[in-house]
Amino acid sequence: MKKILTVMTLMFLFVSCFKKKLDSTFMVDNPTETVLELKIDDKEYKIEPMKYEKVKLDIGEHKIELVDGKKVYINVYANSKGGIINPTGAPYIFESIVYTTDDNKDTIGLTNQEILVDGVEYYGPFKVVDDFIIDRTYGDFEGGAWEFEPYEKVSETKNLGERTANISTKVNGRFEFVKLIEEEIDPTSAGDYEKNKKPYSMSAKINFDEQKYEIPNIENEDLRNKYEKLVMLDKAYFEAKTKKEQEKIDKEYKEAWKDFIHKTMELEDYSTVYTAKNIGRGVIITKVE
Structure with missing residues (x-):
């Protein structure tokens, strides 16, 4: 019973990731003693020391260019609640x-x-x-x-x-x-x-996930197929640039997740767990140049 409750708790937490969109506003903060310069979608920002500026980013891809010329591409998703853009690594x-x-x-x-x-x-x-x-x-x-x-x-x-x-x-x-x-x-x-x-x-700490997946050895063919479907949808979410695409994948993933959980319960295989890399995130770094 404890194992089943744990699985059901995971299902509840997963569903909670897909709440309605609030406000995809990001704070660009400068907690340093020098002026912070950067570009977001080719618009220049100069933020004074110990000040910040709020930037609302629409769904889709955006480019952040740092003063050293490095370009960071991010994808903003329909469920985004915003966050902090932290180019100083503070x-x-x-x-x-x-x-x-x-x-x-x-x-x-x-x-x-x-x-x-x-x-x-x-x-x-x-x-x-x-x-x-x-x-x-x-x-x-x-x-x-x-x-x-x-x-x-x-x-x-x-x-x-x-x-x-x-x-x-x-x-x-x-x-x-x-x-x-x-x-x-x-x-x-x-x-x-x-x-x-x-x-x-301090310097920017840019963590880029290369989207490499390792499929575990799953003996049951049906469970393995359900696991692989979750991986496929998780990858697709990473690439999705429009609200329609993202919400479609969200819906399909939730159904696939339920199928996967029900199958693990049926087989009493609580050792096979899938942790999404991308699903549920509001913003992801997709490329760095």
Whole structure:
């Protein structure tokens, strides 16, 4: 029964990836001391130090050209909720925040871990992300919705509806995070960052997935065919440039996923698991020149 519940939970999480489109707006942030210059779809941007600019990107392919001439091509999908374009390679700290109707915050399970910000150690419900594209649509960020953006004030209360507890995520730039720690969470640590920091030279961290798939050895022919269909649709999603194409593949993939899960349950083969590379993502780097 536990295995079946686990599979059904995966099905629920998969379906949750296909929510209605919110707003495909990306923050181009410059948390440095020099002007950030780049082009997006051949439009020039000059972002002053410690400033940001928001850019709305339509569905389809876009080109980001960096000051060194490197060109990064991204595909934006119909389900995109935007995110952060991070050409400086700056670290962003995701903080998990518990909201509850009862005084039981300490009983809510959060994953605490040690992180480094400019060489200074911090411990708590934090995660550091420094990718070139930080996709707001994809990833659970400790199980909470990415609700609060960088520089946005966190609300003290939250409507939980019928739930008694929920976890949301606040994204912090590194200086914003240090201020949060030293002024609100642990005032006794004031000055620690300035005293112990070891700033490093930041550069764009461009992760390009070459779309290589390894098909596992699956004895059951029907299950193997269902697995291969998921791979085929996942590849097709990577290439899809229009809303019509993307939504068609989404629909076909959901049906194929259900068939695959039902077959694993029928065979009681819980060792065969498929993890999509592309399906559910809101933006993907497709090419780098």
